[in-house]
Amino acid sequence: MSETSNPQLRARDDIVLKVEHLVVTFDVGRELVQAVSDVSFDIARGETLGLVGESGCGKSTVGRAIMQLPPPKGGKVIFKGQDITQLEGEALRKTRTALQMIFQDPISSLNxxxxxxxxxxxxxxxxxxxxxxxxxxxxxxxxxxxxxxxxxxxxxxxxxxxxxxxxxxxxxxxxPDVLICDEPVSALDVSVQAQILNLLEDMKARYQLTMVFVAHNLAVVKHISDRVAVMYLGKLCEIGSVDAVYQHPSHPYTQALLASIPELETSQEDAIPLLQGDIPSPMNPPSGCRFRTRCPKAQAICAQQEPAMQASPSGIGDHFVACHFPG
Amino acid sequence: MPIESGNRRRTPAEPLPVRRKTSYGSAGRASRALSFSVAVRQVFGSGFGTGFWLAAGWLLLVAACALFATVLPVRDPLDPVIVNRLNAPFTSNWLGADGLGRDMLSRLVHGARVSVVISLTAVSIGMLIGGSLGILAGYFRGRFERALMAVLDVILAFPWLVLLLALVAFIGQSLMAISLAIGLLWIPAYARVARANTLSVVQREYVLAARAMGASTLRILLREVLPNVILPVLAYGLVAMGLVVIVESALAFLGLSVEAPQPTWGGMIAEGKRHLAIAPHVALVPSITMFLTVLSLNYVGDRLRSRFEVKESNL
Amino acid sequence: MTDSQHQTQQVPLLRVEELTVRLRGEAGIVHAVSDVSFQLQRGQTLGIVGESGSGKSVMARALMGLLPRRATHLMEGSVSLAVDGRVLELLKLSEREFRTLRGPRLAMVFQDPMTALNPVLTLGVQIAEPLQLHLGLNKAQAMARALELLTQVGIPDPEGRLRQYPHQLSGGMRQRVVIAIALACDPQVLLADEPTTALDVTVQRQVLDLLLALQRERQMGMVLITHDLGVVANRADHIAVMYAGRIVEYAPTSRLFSSMRHPYTEALFKSVPRLSDPSHTRLHAIPGRPPQLIDPAPGCAFAPRCPNAQQRCRRETPALAQIGDQHLHACFYPIGSKEVGA
CATH class of the missing domain: 1.10.8 (Helicase, Ruva Protein; domain 3)
Known part of the structure; x- marks a missing residue:
């Protein structure tokens, strides 16, 4: 895997958590599956980063890898200037207390x-x-x-x-300084979901939290996040402020995701074609751009070369996309 | 104890503890509480039923006999009264007398002692050693687990009776020696039960949450894993005790259990074999007693276990 | 709702009247479905919306005759299905008679496509089996029809798939197979219970569109059960909103969205996070939580969470009443009524 440069990492001095070239692999029988490959992003103090994608895209794995549960195979997780992937034993246990996590299934999370x-x-x-x-x-x-x-x-x-x-x-x-929420409302009923989302916002303000919010529901993520990162098959596709990503989605996958959400408002016959087919197996991801098998814009180059993160054509600051044909 | 928590009533929770809001209803359950599957499952978990209490009552009776054998108003189990030889039940001996004219009731009561002591000790040994090994294997996985499982498979593949005979020949025929021998035999089964339960508990997010909290491995094993593994393991213990009673009687039948004239149920059946044609009760009475005891153990154990399973899945 | 309220000349395909289902639960009798009435015409889609515990799934299973007898404490009312000019009363059928209906008359698509398929049988066998059983086709005919069905539900390389096992397919493909099986015997009524909840967003829409296309093409009556108003918003002809085992509001879809009257419908509608709202918009959460259905308190089940609730709501249960053309609601103080806010 070539190490790509990461223009999406911001040069700010209030960065609390920085993830660089994160790689997580799992043993599945005899094969090694890269659940997360070369993902980099950062979160500033008081920010909420929404991590979205469909099942199997590695978003939950990223959340757990930040906690070192289990530690990632490669890359760095820099928390307050310290690479916590290098920590072990007591030091790691102590650092973890500053990073806390809540899970999808509240009932299975309680002894x-x-x-x-x-x-x-x-x-x-x-x-x-x-x-x-x-x-x-x-x-x-x-x-x-x-x-x-x-x-x-x-x-x-x-x-x-x-x-x-x-x-x-x-x-x-x-x-804690950082709260990682792994699909915290997807097991709840709609009416209860709203209560918990409001509560998380309140808690964030009251305890000055920085949050990573992992979810598959784009509307929920929009409500709670300041920045959004979109993942597909273990890769980061697009990252930027909520307004940038939702108003000017630059990656075809983000556009398709937004188009497929069932909306309450009267029928929006969309110009963007719906995605065909299913997500490929992460055991054997497509060459080049991993989205190319379902991408309406795919060309020859997409199969040969993996697109690097670049500034989005939206022109909005800190909005980056990994696509050969963004926009 | 399993019985206590197994009998847990679904305590209705107070109205919603969110203060400012009006609340409705009680029965604090998961919000999906009324989903179809739960509703159906609830049916199977409702109450223990009379069968359970009958079985539990019988077990209590056996346990009481074992405990108070020496003070109960029964005859001396070792005293041969020749005139009573092969007396039928409901004569001067309530449950008849054996080939030497010894009182069957008294021998049953004293024999209960052996069965109870052996099954309790053997199962405790198996539970302690096998259970701990199983929990460790389930938690740490990896090489330790593979090695342990391989050893256990070898033990399980060995004909147990031969193994037992060798063990008894080696460590002797005292009550403790026999308990120990049977107990060692139970280690693999317990390790498997404990490991399987640990595997499912370890996947629960509360274990992950504890690690996120900075809990040490020992703390996680003791606080998060053990309390959730111990109940199914204990419930399995009752079923195992039933089997131990049978194993002991098999040994006794071969004359390898506790030495005569100490009465044991298996020994009584073995002795009754000689009189089957003319006085079948000599073999039948201990057989029926044993049958009822093993049945009760299985029944109670099974009900308790299914109760825990329901509870787990409800959570 | 009674006949007079529904002025449709046609004999409805499926008519449910005052269906009440009570189940035996560990803690008591669960009032899962109470007084539910609706009708479904050929070629129509009825959306049933409710949260977990609203009784929507129990109702679907009652219609399919799939509730285990020993778990059912009480099942009252009437469910009639129009079959070849006759009207069958489903609740009176024996299990044997019911079995002949499942497949050719009534079919169901479940939430989880993994558990709905048998992992040890090939897809071909699973699709062909009901065809052989109900339509009396021989094996070759059944397989040919299975191929046709897989093509219709949009599965690429259908011939290869016939020989595959469920685990070799992705979730979306599996749900397509489940739909193919449900449609195998040309059912008149299709009950889809949260058919897309277990699927990813991008696949969810494909499957919903497929269901709807098939429903139109075959002129089936479809009941689409979901917790997500968005799923039925542009797809159902009518929507019934369920709360605590009762239908609280029933209206044609566009009418429901333009003038919802029941406070619960509105609260549910408002509590859904929208893409159109700016980030960090405070959501309108419904306070409290859904009621338990064991020994329900008297009065309207939504009263404790309802902003409009008054004394009367805690004493009496409002009946489902007609307020306009095909628009019914069960509320004493609906949105827009004069007494509210007094």
Missing amino acids: PRRRVKDIIAEGLQIWERPNQRARVEEVMEAVGLDPETAADRRPHQFSGGQCQRICIARSLALD
């Missing part, structure tokens, strides 16, 4: 045999923080759980939305 207050206090107990009780009560109140009635219960006594609140409270207890 059924423990009480809510113990679940939330877990990190505080591990690191022997002072005033654990007060802290637990504070975060419970913050996420809208009543410490009086909820603390002594077990997860199965709560609904899915409530469980997600517990997960959020747990992740906030250690006062």
Whole structure:
């Protein structure tokens, strides 16, 4: 894999998290599958980066690789100036507390045999923080759980939305800098989903969080993000501010994604053709540009040469696209 | 204990703990609580039923007999009263007498002791050693798991009776020695059960969340994995105890269990064999007792296990 | 809704009247479906929208006769299907009689295409089987028809696919096969229960468009069940919104979107994140959560979360009432009524 240059990495001094040339591989039987290959992006303090793509594009894997769960095969994850892929043991465990994660399935994220207050206090107990009780009560109140009635219960006594609140409270207890949300609302009902999204926005403001928001739903991502990165088959296709990516999508894949969302507003017969076919298997990705097999604009060069990240023709700052024929 | 949590009632949660909002309903369940599959599954998890309680009652009775054998008002199990020889049940001996005129009831009660002690010890040994190995294998995977599974496969492939005979010949015929021998035999089965359960628990995100929190491996094993693996393993223990009772009786039948004249159920059946033609009750009474005990163990174990499974899937 | 309210001359293909289903649950009797009535004409698509626990899936399974008897505490009302000029009362059929209907009359597409297919049989066998069973075709005829079906649902290289197993296909392709199986015996009514929820966005749209095209081409009646208003918005002729086992609003699609009357419909509509909103727009979340359906409290099930709720809503359950041409709702204080905000 040739190392491409990364114009999308910004030269700002408030960058909290920077991911460079991230590569994650999995053993599938005898074969090695590159779930994430050469992905680079950065997040500034207080920013929310939305990571979108369809299933199998590696977006969740990126989220976990940032946490070093498991550590990536290649590349760097630079958190506050330190490459955490080099850390091990105690140092890694300690650094992880500043990066927290919430997951898609709130019910499977909570140990059924423990009480809510113990679940939330877990990190505080591990690191022997002072005033654990007060802290637990504070975060419970913050996420809208009543410490009086909820603390002594077990997860199965709560609904899915409530469980997600517990997960959020747990992740906030250690006062992290970065919160990685892995499809946090996709298992929830629409009416509950809105509550949790609003809650995440509130928590972000209250605890000065920087967020990575992984989701497949573009509308949800738009609501919560400042910047958006679009992934396809383990590669980054497009990255830029929400307005740039949603108003001026430059990668044909982003355009197709946006066109395929079922919208409530009356029929928008779109000019952009719908995508044909399915996502190829990541076991054996297409040569050159990985999207070319479904791309309406694909030409010969797309099969030969992998497109590098370049400034988008939208002309908007910090908007980059990896396509031979953007726009 | 499994019974306690297995019997858990679905405690209705208080109204929604989000304060400012009005709340509705209770029964805190996942928001998909009423999806079709759950609704159907609930049917199979409802209550334990009378069968369960009958079986549990029988097991309690056997356990009580074993515990209080020496103080219960039964005759001396070793005292041969020749006039009572092969007495039928419901005569001067409630359950009849054996070929030496010993009281069957008394021998059953004292024999329960052997069955209970052996099954408890053997299963505990298997559970402790096999369970720990299985959890470690399921958590760490890799070379350790492969090596362990290979060894266990070899043990499982070995004819167990031959192995047992060799072990008993080697370590002797005392109660403890036999318990130990049978216990060693149970290690592979337990390791497998524990490993399978660990594998599914490790995939749960709460384990990942604990790691994200900076929890050490030991802490994860003790706090997150063990409590979720131990219940299915304990429930399996009851089924295993049933099998141990049978294994012990097989040994006794071959004359390799606890030495005579100490009564054991298997030994009683072996002895009854000689009188089958004229006094079938000598073999039948211990056989029926054993049958009921093993059946109860299986039944209770099975119900508890399915209860845990339902619980897991509901979560 | 009764006959007089529905002034259609045609005998409806499927007519459901006051269908009530109660299931036995561990914690008690689940009032899964209550008093649901609707009708479906040939060539029409009815969208049923509801969150999890709204009873939409239980209702679909009740229509298909797929609810296990031992789990069913009560099933009342009437479900009638017009078959060759006769009207069959489905709830009165035995399991055996019902089996002859599934396939040629009624068919269903499930949410998860992986579990809906048998992993150890080739696709060809799975498609051909109902054809041999219901239409009495021989093996060669059935395989030829299977090939035709796979072509119709847009599967590339259909001949090769016939010999493949489900795991060799992607999710979208699998769902196409499931649709092919459902359509194999030319059903009159197709029930699609969240047919695209397990699929990716780009594939979701392809599959929905395919379903709709097939429905039009074959003039089937289709019931499209989903939690996503966006899925039915441009596709269904009518939409029924379900909440807590009841239909709370029913209207032709365009009318529903232009003048929704039930507060729940509106709340659901507003809580969906839209692409057209700017980033960081605060969403209109519905406070609280859906009610439990065991021992439901009296009154309107939505009352505790409803901005319009008044005393009466907590005492009485509003019935589904007609308010305009084919527009029905079940609310005492619907949006736009005078009493609201008093």
